[in-house]
Structures are given as structure tokens and as C-alpha cells.
Amino acid sequence: MLYKEIHIGKFIKESVDEKEITMERICNFLNKDEEFIEKMYNSKSIDTDTLLRWSKLLEYDFFRLYSSHLILYSPPSATNKNTQKSEKIPYFRKNIYTQEIKEFIMKRIISGEMTQSEVIKEYSIPKSTLHRWLQKRNDVE
Missing domain, CATH: 1.10.10 (Arc Repressor Mutant, subunit A)
Known part of the structure; x- marks a missing residue:
């Protein structure tokens, strides 16, 4: 699986097909209509709240696709010695290699x-x- 180009809608559609989840169940779980679901399958990106709901429904961490992309394709960060100790966002000290x-x-x-x-x-x-x-x-x- 290549992580360079992520088309999240295709990954979701493949997972739905693999798990054989009915459109009715998907619509009820996401509280959306069939047309909206079909548009998501064709979307290259999806809102994070919606992606979280898909992850729960399909029991798969779709965010890991993006984490894998960052691990493989992002440039190494420069170390800044003047960083403040109290950062607003969490810092993950160790990369997790899936x-x-x-x-x-x-x-x-x-x-x-x-x-x-x-x-x-x-x-x-x-x-x-x-x-x-x-x-x-x-x-x-």
C-alpha cells in the first residue's frame, strides 16, 4: 500500500465492501443520506469528525493512513532549542511504525x-x- 497519494474516499469504499456493510446501516450511523455517502466515496478528503465516525463504524483507524504518510514522506524537522516547555498541542515523542x-x-x-x-x-x-x-x-x- 502506498501512502504518498491518499484518496480517503476510495479507502473507505474498499473497507465498506470488504466488511459488507449495508447502505442503510451506514446512513443510520452517520445520519446522512445515500447521496452524501456516495459523494464521500468520491472525495479525496473528508472532515475529521466524519472520518472519526467512519473509523468507528468500520473499526479501522483511517487517521493512521495520514500518520503513515507523515512518517514516510515528511522532511525531518529542524530542532529548535528555544521551544517553550508548555506547548498547547500534545507532542508525541516516538514514531509508531505500523x-x-x-x-x-x-x-x-x-x-x-x-x-x-x-x-x-x-x-x-x-x-x-x-x-x-x-x-x-x-x-x-
Whole structure:
């Protein structure tokens, strides 16, 4: 799964089809009509409150798609030593690498598309973390 271009409506539609949820249940849960639901399936982006409701209905964290995109494609942030201690928004100290992200990165290394050092540099993954992933993969095979 590639996280570079996210079309959230398509992901939602695929999940609905996979779980075989009826349109009636979706309309009742979201309190919307069928036309609105169909428009969402074609939408590249969706309001966060609505996306949260979809996540609950389909029992899948659609926000993780965006987190994965940030981990894989955002540039490393510059460290600002003059930051205030009392920040208004929460700061997450550790990146969470989902299984999909691990598989995506491992696939790029195994296919020869990227070297380990390129992955470390491109995605800012610690060398020890990448080696642990590779070791676990080798142990499974």
C-alpha cells in the first residue's frame, strides 16, 4: 500500500465492501443520506469528525493512513532549542511504525529499490530499528 497519494474516499469504499456493510446501516450511523455517502466515496478528503465516525463504524483507524504518510514522506524537522516547555498541542515523542510501514520499507530494501542506508537517511529510521526489522524477517524465513 502506498501512502504518498491518499484518496480517503476510495479507502473507505474498499473497507465498506470488504466488511459488507449495508447502505442503510451506514446512513443510520452517520445520519446522512445515500447521496452524501456516495459523494464521500468520491472525495479525496473528508472532515475529521466524519472520518472519526467512519473509523468507528468500520473499526479501522483511517487517521493512521495520514500518520503513515507523515512518517514516510515528511522532511525531518529542524530542532529548535528555544521551544517553550508548555506547548498547547500534545507532542508525541516516538514514531509508531505500523506493520504496513514496515512491510513497505522492507519491500523497498528487498527489491533493491533502496539500500539500507538510503532508507535510514530518507525516512529517518534509526539504524538499530531497521536492523531489528531485518533480523526478525530473517528469523521468520
